[in-house]
Amino acid sequence: MARPSxxxxxxxxxxxxxxxxHAAIERGGPIxxxxxxxxxxxxxxxxxxxxxxxxxxxxxxxADSLATIGGRLVLRRGAALEVIPQIVDAIDAxxxxxxxxxxxxREVDAQLKTLMRNxxxxxxxxxxxxLHEPWTITTGAGEPYKVFTPFWRACLTAGEPRMPLAAPxxxxxxxxxxDALNEWNLLPAHPDWAGGLRDAWEPGEAAAHDRLDHFATxxxxxxxRRDEPGIEATSLLSPRLRFGELSPFQVWHxxxxxxxxxxxxxAAKFLSEVGWRExxxxxxxxxxxxxxxxxxxxxxxxxxxxxxxxxxxxWRTGNTGVPLVDAGMRELWQTGYMHNRVRxxxxxxxxxxxxxxxxxxxxxxxxxxxxxxxxxNPGNWQWVAGSGADAxxxxxxxxxxxxxxxxxxxxxxxxxxxxxxxxxxxPIVDLAESRRDALAAYEAMxxxx
Ligand code: FAD
Numbered sequence: 001m002a003r004p005s006x007x008x009x010x011x012x013x014x015x016x017x018x019x020x021x022h023a024a025i026e027r028g029g030p031i032x033x034x035x036x037x038x039x040x041x042x043x044x045x046x047x048x049x050x051x052x053x054x055x056x057x058x059x060x061x062x063a064d065s066l067a068t069i070g071g072r073l074v075l076r077r078g079a080a081l082e083v084i085p086q087i088v089d090a091i092d093a094x095x096x097x098x099x100x101x102x103x104x105x106r107e108v109d110a111q112l113k114t115l116m117r118n119x120x121x122x123x124x125x126x127x128x129x130x131l132h133e134p135w136t137i138t139t140g141a142g143e144p145y146k147v148f149t150p151f152w153r154a155c156l157t158a159g160e161p162r163m164p165l166a167a168p169x170x171x172x173x174x175x176x177x178x179d180a181l182n183e184w185n186l187l188p189a190h191p192d193w194a195g196g197l198r199d200a201w202e203p204g205e206a207a208a209h210d211r212l213d214h215f216a217t218x219x220x221x222x223x224x225r226r227d228e229p230g231i232e233a234t235s236l237l238s239p240r241l242r243f244g245e246l247s248p249f250q251v252w253h254x255x256x257x258x259x260x261x262x263x264x265x266x267a268a269k270f271l272s273e274v275g276w277r278e279x280x281x282x283x284x285x286x287x288x289x290x291x292x293x294x295x296x297x298x299x300x301x302x303x304x305x306x307x308x309x310x311x312x313x314x315w316r317t318g319n320t321g322v323p324l325v326d327a328g329m330r331e332l333w334q335t336g337y338m339h340n341r342v343r344x345x346x347x348x349x350x351x352x353x354x355x356x357x358x359x360x361x362x363x364x365x366x367x368x369x370x371x372x373x374x375x376x377n378p379g380n381w382q383w384v385a386g387s388g389a390d391a392x393x394x395x396x397x398x399x400x401x402x403x404x405x406x407x408x409x410x411x412x413x414x415x416x417x418x419x420x421x422x423x424x425x426x427p428i429v430d431l432a433e434s435r436r437d438a439l440a441a442y443e444a445m446x447x448x449x
Contacts, residue, residue: 006032006091036084040079042107061206076179081108094121099126196336209246229342229413242373316364322349323411328346343380
């Protein structure tokens with residue numbers, strides 16, 4: 001009989017199209033499926049509050065679906081390089097397997113691989129969470145792409161992504177003790193701020209597939225209106241992809257198959273947005289400190305202001321007096337999500353109108369977004385700041401009033417989040433004056449370097 005296997009799950013909380021789980025089942029023998037809450041290893045960015053909420057429910061759902069095929073989810077907490085070898089010893093595992101990750105914590109995986117192989121344990125890692133491995137998409141000179149359009153073109157010519165794997169029908173499980181999920185205290189208690197999240201979302205693999213189907217059949221035809229926050233035109237799949245309840249391969253093939261002619265252009269545009277996710281992971285792979293360091297080093301000289309507590313609180317709580325900004329920040333606080341166009345506007349307001357360092361806003365989003373991910377969050381914040389890889393050639397400052405006029409002309413979105421009685425509040429900064437200050441600060445930076 002085959003020795004037991006250990007499947008180490010991370011950002012891949014699914015049983016369908018899970019190559020690591022698939023490999024262990026193919027090999028035969030009992031399997032320990034382990035999720036490790038690791039907040040201490042080198043390169044790990046501990047989750048924010050909203051992400052912890054999502055993780056709790058997604059793990060709950062995963063444990064249920066594993067149980068239906070004879071599996072059992074084992075929860076453990078601690079540093080991977082200590083806990084995984086302990087489990088390997090405890091069950092006398094002959095095989096350890098996982099799906100790859102691409103941030104700084106991949107160094108931990110490399111060390112674990114060596115450690116295991118030195119002990120005679122077989123190890124295999126798999127491509128599961130990106131359509132293209134970052135080291136396979138490079139310029140003619142072998143360099144990473146810094147601009148999205150040629151990056152995506154290279155992805156599209158790199159060959160059709162593989163088909164997703166079906167969910168396994170049956171597996172054998174190892175008897176192993178597990179932490180109790182509730183004891184991890186991932187859910188907020190005092191106060192319980194998660195009511196709006198509960199109303200807005202149902203985490204878990206089954207609900208993720210329902211949403212993907214709904215998007216592919218009902219919503220994608222509206223995708224050309226994706227910039228309008230007041231209507232349902234986007235997929236809302238970001239937390240599903242973030243926690244790996246869905247793989248990008250499943251999303252890709254669902255949006256390529258059997259679509260009526262009129263929908264194809266919308267689907268292609270949607271898939272190119274999934275391409276931005278790939279692009280940001282590509283950048284993070286080559287630039288592991290994306291959340292703390294400007295990709296364009298000249299921005300190190302940018303003269304950020306010292307944010308006042310009042311201004312920062314006004315931004316965080318949606319009380320700036322700028323309707324679109326306030327609507328976005330309230331949507332974020334209540335649901336753990338914000339529409340993409342509004343994310344750009346709220347980020348631009350903080351960075352350009354309040355002259356606050358982008359890292360301050362990035363950390364707030366990290367704590368409050370259910371889809372906060374270590375590539376797309378800092379990648380997009382740097383994009384808005386102008387310090388990122390694919391930054392605009394000029395210093396773009398969004399005008400929130402014009403953005404509202406263009407994308408929420410009837411105020412549908414703003415009214416959903418901000419009561420009309422509050423819409424007359426005066427803005428905390430003068431938009432035109434602060435815009436001039438931002439441009440002056442940009443010029444000052446350019447003259448310093
Ligand atoms: P759709 O339009 O349906 O897009 C489909 C998928 O493509 C998304 O689910 C997402 O996985 C990906 N995607 C779309 N746009 C982008 C983009 N600009 N960058 C990277 N991936 C993209 N997205 C995150 O997933 N996590 C984050 O932490 C995050 N932080 C952001 C911070 C700022 C300041 C800004 C401006 C954008 C951020 N985004 C982030 C990107 C984008 O806002 C969300 O991916 C999108 O709003 C999710 O909604 P959706 O699933 O309905 O998107």
